[in-house]
Amino acid sequence: LVQSIMEPQQQQLHQQQQNQQQPNEDGGSSKSSFLCRQSSTRWTPTTDQIRILKDLYYNNGVRSPSAEQIQRISARLRQYGKIEGKNVFYWFQNHKARERQKKRFITDIPMQQRGVVNGSWRSEDPIYNKYPNISPGVPSPSSSSPGVLAVGQMSGSYGYGSVTMEKSFRDCSISAGGSGTGGSIGPHNFGWVGVDAYSSSYPYFDKRKSIDHETLEDE
Amino acid sequence: LVQSIMEPQQQQLHQQQQNQQQPNEDGGSSKSSFLCRQSSTRWTPTTDQIRILKDLYYNNGVRSPSAEQIQRISARLRQYGKIEGKNVFYWFQNHKARERQKKRFITDIPMQQRGVVNGSWRSEDPIYNKYPNISPGVPSPSSSSPGVLAVGQMSGSYGYGSVTMEKSFRDCSISAGGSGTGGSIGPHNFGWVGVDAYSSSYPYFDKRKSIDHETLEDE
DNA sequence: ACGATATGAATGAATG
DNA sequence: CATTCATTCATATCGT
Secondary structure, three states: OOOOOOOOOOEOOOOOOOOOOOOOOOOOOOOOOOOOOOOOOOOOOOHHHHHHHHHHHHHOOOOOOOHHHHHHHHHHHHHHOOOOHHHHHHHHHHHHHHHHHHHHHHOOOOOOOOOOOOOHHHOOOOOOOOOOOOOOOOOOOOOOOOOOOOOOOOOOOOOOOOOOOOOOOOOOOOOOOOOOOOOOOOOOOEOOOOOOOOOOOOOOOOOOOOOOOOOOOOO | OOOOOOOOOOOOOOOOOOOOOOOOOOOOOOOOOOOOOOOOOOOOOOHHHHHHHHHHHHHOOOOOOOHHHHHHHHHHHHHHOOOOHHHHHHHHHHHHHHHHHHHHHHHHOOOOOOOOOOOOOOOOOOOOOOOOOOOOOOOOOOOOOOOOOOOOOOOOOOOOOOOOOOOOOOOOOOOOOOOOOOOOOOOOOOOOOOOHHHOOOOOOOOOOOOOHHHHOOOO
């Protein structure tokens, strides 16, 4: 059996984002004469919804919103598409759980020897990660404050604190200038952590992959 | 095009592969993508890695390794090529899922004519609010016969007979209800209320479930 | 080269 | 909160 627990080799930073189509919420009838794939029974968050959710998660430290907050959030998000309270609930649960899980895979080995970098990922600093997203350029009509946060008035404590910012960067630093000869398995990576982040928030870049595989005409 | 609903196929016995030691990480080469395109390459397991993984899966009964096991496994597999914890995690998840999926079809489909390519549901009926209430039918952990040894420690939580859930119907009902330009929570946005399953861990049941029908119907 | 398939990756949903 | 299942997307690979 596996027994020798070698030092946690550096892992490679992977970044992968999938194309997420916007569910046309035009009310069923559509020109999609063909099959209407996806849009099964499960909620498909829109980009805006994800953006807001992540904003709440990272910028506001919302981890486990309460019932009222869920109501507010879902109500607010409903502007951007169909959504229910349970979706919000599950979203936060999953997001938090996955964040921890990812970390657990690479961290956690209680080894005394740690030749790795610095052990940054070992920090549990409750720093609020105000990600440097200064100009989001939200396509929202900039009416009142349809920005992102504040689904209402967060009265009181709603858990600040554990805003682990394991995922602060979204640029892959795998460039690693060198990489000339041989095949270094990898200099230093945090592996799997710091991947997620807020991706689907930039209407500017069309960072989608090249191949355009048509699934359905989403308006 | 008939999408992939299911592919009841076995892995092609084509193990005559060559050692593909993960050419990625070598920098761009290949095509374009100057900017760090995270879509570089997904983990392609080497034959050795696959061998070990399958050995763990079949000979050791490993189905859902825990975090520590994942770390160990990935550490060991790293000898044969680049690998991360999440790769191991996903591998087991996928392997188990697909195996079950396959089995589900062969044991469930009564080999009847299955009018598949029917398509074209004209279901333009936005029947939102079709959330699944807790289904009483819990899968009994019946010890299926994997047919292989299993000396490892199976979490004794697999098995999952043939539940045969014929709930797979999809319609393009992404339409939103009100979605006014405000925060109307009022109207018909009932959803996910009265989920007793979460009574213990889900502290939210705020809305009213006046709609008697639906949840507890049938006597 | 293209299309089908196999499979890695991601995530919504659900359970304990 | 951890774990697991189902479903789907994306892509590598193989067959023709």
